Amino acid sequence: xxxxxxxxxxxxxxxxxxxxxxxxxxxSSAGAANKHVGERIFxxxxxxxxxxxxxxxxxxxxxxTPPVQRGKYTVVLERRKDLSDKSVRDYAAARKKxxxxxxxxxxxxxxxxxxxxxxxxxxxxREKLDVPHYSGHKKxxxxxxRQVQGRFRCAVLTNWENQCAISGTRLTLEAAHIISYASGGxxxxxxxxxxxxxxxxxxxxxxxxxxxxxxxxSDEAKADPRYAHLEGKPLRKPLIKVTF
Numbered sequence: 001x002x003x004x005x006x007x008x009x010x011x012x013x014x015x016x017x018x019x020x021x022x023x024x025x026x027x028s029s030a031g032a033a034n035k036h037v038g039e040r041i042f043x044x045x046x047x048x049x050x051x052x053x054x055x056x057x058x059x060x061x062x063x064x065t066p067p068v069q070r071g072k073y074t075v076v077l078e079r080r081k082d083l084s085d086k087s088v089r090d091y092a093a094a095r096k097k098x099x100x101x102x103x104x105x106x107x108x109x110x111x112x113x114x115x116x117x118x119x120x121x122x123x124x125x126r127e128k129l130d131v132p133h134y135s136g137h138k139k140x141x142x143x144x145x146r147q148v149q150g151r152f153r154c155a156v157l158t159n160w161e162n163q164c165a166i167s168g169t170r171l172t173l174e175a176a177h178i179i180s181y182a183s184g185g186x187x188x189x190x191x192x193x194x195x196x197x198x199x200x201x202x203x204x205x206x207x208x209x210x211x212x213x214x215x216x217x218s219d220e221a222k223a224d225p226r227y228a229h230l231e232g233k234p235l236r237k238p239l240i241k242v243t244f
Contacts, residue, residue: 018047018078018079020033021077021078023073026078029110029112031112041075047077059079061079061081063078064076064079090117094117094119097124101123102150103151122154153175156175156189156192158239159192160194160236160239161238163194164195164199165193165195165235166195166199166215166233167199172198175194176193177191177192178192178243178244189240192242206218211244213234213244214232
């Protein structure tokens with residue numbers, strides 16, 4: 001049975017960090033360990049339960065959980081030095097910002113502090129591009145169009161170098177599924193294209209299609225002077241090849 005911490009205990013436990021051992025090999029985070037084995041064996045709920053059943057708050061630096069078999073791997077957690085209060089504040093702010101951007105708790109729990117901080121800084125840079133300025137003064141802030149999966153959005157925008165795959169703009173970017181999620185499309189980077197918000201809407205509404213890397217427009221879209229020039233335009237090249 002999973003033990004539950006009080007809010008005060010949970011706050012203290014968030015400051016605590018553990019080494020992760022997989023068949024004796026040490027990793028600094030759950031995300032690194034999961035990446036090494038190629039599967040998510042250190043998910044958040046399982047970790048919390050193992051720590052709670054191994055002493056929870058009473059575990060001292062250097063204490064280890066009993067070895068546990070996870071599939072074909074023997075795994076152990078070892079208590080290490082807590083984060084400082086300043087680090088916790090920074091981490092909490094970064095985590096909150098990424099949650100607002102669409103990252104889930106499970107995704108964030110798989111990352112170590114360094115990874116979270118890098119994604120946080122990247123998100124801040126992207127946000128700057130989405131806020132119009134005139135003569136050096138901010139006139140209005142961007143509206144949140146919709147919340148998308150944080151990991152998918154980040155991977156897709158990075159793969160297209162933070163530029164729209166069609167127009168090349170760096171403003172109001174969104175991550176679009178090439179094959180929609182509802183149609184069975186995956187949330188892997190190979191199924192994603194980075195589009196400006198208006199072009200993403202054209203794609204969603206069926207007025208634009210991408211066929212083997214070329215843009216195809218509906219008759220209505222071709223009649224619109226804002227988009228007519230896009231008919232037959234090739235997409236930019238992503239870092240990782242995508243499938244159309």
